[in-house]
Amino acid sequence: MTPGASTRAVAAAALLAWVTLTAAAATPRAKQMPVDFNREIRPILSDHCFPCHGPDEKQRKAGLRLDLKEAVFATKDGVTLVVPGRSEASALIQRVTHSDP
Numbered sequence: 001m002t003p004g005a006s007t008r009a010v011a012a013a014a015l016l017a018w019v020t021l022t023a024a025a026a027t028p029r030a031k032q033m034p035v036d037f038n039r040e041i042r043p044i045l046s047d048h049c050f051p052c053h054g055p056d057e058k059q060r061k062a063g064l065r066l067d068l069k070e071a072v073f074a075t076k077d078g079v080t081l082v083v084p085g086r087s088e089a090s091a092l093i094q095r096v097t098h099s100d101p
Ligand code: HEC
Pocket: 011, 045, 048, 049, 050, 051, 052, 053, 061, 062, 064, 079, 081, 091, 092, 095, 096, 101
């Protein structure tokens, strides 16, 4: 496995867990702490994705920024990056779990 592939696998696992937990938090009976985007998710995206999808306009790829919660949940050109509780419908999860992203 290349180093790039393994960091992606770590990011994929963490993000997958997050989308699943977002669903759990949406059910009224869920007792666990809701996952906080800024506290728990943003740092993962910051480590793995901000070099190309961060606040720096000049470095930004695909016009995509992942440093804002609004952008992560937004739908653009019919593509939604993260659909809470539905990892299979989330473009971001498809990307990070794909073998040729
Ligand atoms: C080395 C630079 C780089 C890094 C790091 C990077 N990306 Fe990207 N990303 C790109 C480029 C270039 C594109 C546009 C080309 C393409 O669609 O493949 C893109 C496109 C995307 C798209 C599709 C955007 C669209 O509008 O269709 C998603 C989703 C995405 N990246 C998610 C991520 C996530 C999540 C991470 C971190 C785990 C990440 N990227 C890290 C360079 C990067």
